[in-house]
Amino acid sequence: MDVKVFFTVVVTVFLAELGDKTQFATMAFAAGKDVNPWLVFVGASLGLVLAAGIGVIAGQLLASWLNPKWMTMAAGIAFIAIGALTLHKAMSL
Template sequence: MLLSIDWRIFFTIFATVFLAELGDKTQLATMLFATDKDVSKWTVFFAASAALIVASAIGVLVGSFLAEYINGKILSYLAGSGFILIGLYTLYTA
């Protein structure tokens, strides 16, 4: 089976995830590890990259599984509602 990539979707997903990750706790934790002079920056880079790949793979697998049983539009509403609730909770506890 050949790998078929829809480049428009690829770049949409890339840009969305890239912007979402900028300045978040994952990036801050990675920067903190990179400040250790005794640790190879390549080790930090590859470990953080591997972690993001595994987390993304889990997201794809769970999303594919859920799509078998739940309409995609409903999943979008649930995800959006979840983000709003997390934002409201964050504002409330600030």
């Protein structure tokens, strides 16, 4: 097992998910009076695992057609573009 890749993925996904709409939706579900927080935790975790699974499968399929270097560069450009748009919106407020 490549420990460096494992921890890079853990940290990247953790930081990407922190404070996004999914986390706020999970907080809203957990805030209900008659809600079992463990069920919310398990449900949210399963949803994230399923979404990540789709990402892994899509990445494997794309890697058979595209050079992984180009896929990594495209992902980096997409993250930069999203960050730039987020900053632009924040500065316009």
